[in-house]
Amino acid sequence: MTELGDRGVQILAISPDPNEKSQELAQKLRARYRFLADQDLAVTRRYGLLHAHGGHKGQDVARPTTVVLDRHGIVRWLQLADSIQIRPDPTDVARAVGQLPQ
């Protein structure tokens, strides 16, 4: 995924985690992510991606989802997980980004 950052694509990672946690993760991954804190899950809910009581302590979390937007903000590729075991495959995301019209 860091490779995408090098290509001038902006990666925005959205979770209910508070900022300090995300900062920690960003340093750990050394990734060019920008972590955005959706602490009350308002955006997640507006996007229709709320997994109510899906967290390991029964708290609300986001449904794992990866979305590729072209430079006009149009959705071009979408992956909605149906299992918490699934994570975005960087190869698929890179391919989707590569197919965006310039």
Next chain:
Amino acid sequence: MIRYWPALLSVLLSLGAIAGYYAFLRVPAIRNHPGLYLVAFAIAAVIAGAATWHAARWPNFVTLGLSVVLLILGGYFNFVLARVPATPTVLRVGEPAPDFTLPDASGAPVSLASFRERTPVVLVFYRGYW
């Protein structure tokens, strides 16, 4: 002399599947096909079942029990616990993503619209609580 190599093979297959799954969690092709560990448990159960059929001795019974328990627990995790229900997402390919503004890790507000006509964006929603 009774040989227990099928039982040993069964146990190694089960444990190997667990170890392999964790060892290759960083490899998307393995991680995103979690059903593979169930296939390994099922093969282990078949081997142990055949071994028990041929020789009803306790090592074979224990091996059969282990692989069946792993198959049931693994299946429960994969098909029940790990499931994410379908959500009524508003995202449609070919349509614009709704705008939002959220604080980044330094607290600065970031709006999706600020990237418009500038750069493609990959949005990654994740469960959080690392």
